[in-house]
Amino acid sequence: MINFCVPGTRLCLAGDTHIPGTGTYERKGYIYSSLAGIVKITEKEKVFVVEVQTDKGQNIVPNPGDVVTAEVSVITQRYARCAIKCIRDTPLEKPLRALINREEVQATNKDQIEIHKSFRPGDIILARVLPIKELQSYQLTTAENELGVAIAYSDADAQMVPISWTEMQCPVTYNKEYRKVARVLPESDKVDKEK
């Protein structure tokens, strides 16, 4: 059974058993649709989540705690400026601006962090969104083992290979460069961990 809906369609009563999910809103004790699409009801821990599924545009916005993929654009003494390209597994249509403060680069030795020894412009990094909402751009952190530089290119335009969690080496010139390297987990490991 497929139920279509348009914005403003009353879907069901809101209460302890039914809660509004994505694409819906609650008003005066009822759940209404805010998108045009198909109504999906999924059961989660004895509660039915009412959602609306659409064919395009996920309306995705970085929420605190999400892991994002970003490209470093500018580095200064105090912060690194970057552009969010991807939230979790969903690529964005347009990049969003974000900031990594010096203190948020790594978890240990916070007073000895130097930005130019952690990132370079052009690096692709993995980072987590912080719940700070004062500044105009999103705040990110890489203070976890799994977060940091994932892909970096050397002066010889070769993709560098991580040799420790602070260094990467160019396979062409054998030059060593400092980076805050991410311990990227292979896909198979990730699935095991989730299980």
Next chain:
Amino acid sequence: MLDSAAIEDFILDQKKYEENIPYESFLPENVKFKTYEAKLSEVYKDGKRADGRTRDESRKMYIKLGALVEARGSCYLEIGDTKVLCGVSGPREIPYLQGYTELGSVDCVVESNPASPSDKAYSDALKRALEPSFCRHEFPNLEISVSVMILDASGSALAAAITAASLALAHARLPIFDILTSVTVGLHGDLLFIDPTDKEEALCMSYEKNSASQNHGLITLSYMSTADQITHYYQNGEMDLQLLLDTMDIGISRCKDIYALCQQRLMDEVKISMKTVTDTQNVEDSMKNLSTS
């Protein structure tokens, strides 16, 4: 060769001739002075309007969703001869933003041909109308842009723009509380014109001293039907309080009619665009039925 006396005579003759012609005959046809009765009979005569409608009848409407390929969502809308095209894009970052904004913003641009009124006023009106219907809390620090092109402004252009913009938002699959519909009501003396054409609008906006009452003007209402809320109200001219309330009731009932039409068109569009999703689900369901039986 002409002598100077002959030339002077010719000029004098010409002047006399010109003085005898009334000044008005040099004016173009549409600016010429007309009596009030002539103006009125041009748009409204024997209970019928110039295009054959009665006063509480609105023009025929045509809606096409997805008229623009480049935009995320788009809508082409015709009401009689009025034609508008609306495109929606975003969400994107607000350039040069100072500080954090809890609610997302809606950036509206209304472009039109030189014949229609100021764009700035229409852009602001569209922004005010759309903001309450858009789920702004889902897009902190971001903005969506709505651009409307008025291709032909033959009356009720703002109402058409608001309805088209709301449908374009729904087509872009951006969250809105409800489909917004809008209608323009013109008032002249004791005559109410629903969905006026440009000539009727001009009549409603002009104030005649010798007419029976002072009521005149235009009202544009935008209304969310399921929520039963007016998001925007735009009035020109002046009118009695009781008449104003009556006018609003008529406008709201007309908005509800348009809402049913918009809902129907949107539902048709959704069913076509979601066909692949629904087909796979149908197959899955039938597979399940097979395995259980």
